[in-house]
Amino acid sequence: MPTVREQATITSKGQITLPKPIRQALGVDAGGKVDFELREDGQVVVTRVDAEHEDPAIGAFLDLLARDIEAGRHVRNLPEDLARAMLEQAGRGANLDEEIDGEVAL
Structure with missing residues (x-):
């Protein structure tokens, strides 16, 4: 997957909107789920959550x-x-x- 770099602004409620290029790269849209992993070095990795039943x-x-x-x-x-x-x-x-x-x- 090519490198995609985007920025998002955190709202007063602590929410962000995933930029369209990121949503497209992850293959998620409205209703889709993403997983956040905070690593020891401070990096946050965002991945798509796949349905458990998906074959x-x-x-x-x-x-x-x-x-x-x-x-x-x-x-x-x-x-x-x-x-x-x-x-x-x-x-x-x-x-x-x-x-x-x-x-x-x-």
């Missing part, structure tokens, strides 16, 4: 499909909702405030 093979497969879809190489007969869900799982955040299309069974 590396499935993640790699979804990443491959996401790259194909983004490049316009759509898999034939792949339902639109499945393609959208796969892209969300490949690191694209879902908008939880967005209206739900269609019927929802509770």
Whole structure:
């Protein structure tokens, strides 16, 4: 991974916003989790927290499909909702405030 250097300002509540290049490099977005490690020399290392249930093979497969879809190489007969869900799982955040299309069974 190339070196990315960014600065963030700490708010009065002790919060920071991770700069976009850092979020992109870590592959996190709204709702994503990061881990902070404070080392003895004062360095802080920030890493993405992966879901415990994530299977590396499935993640790699979804990443491959996401790259194909983004490049316009759509898999034939792949339902639109499945393609959208796969892209969300490949690191694209879902908008939880967005209206739900269609019927929802509770």
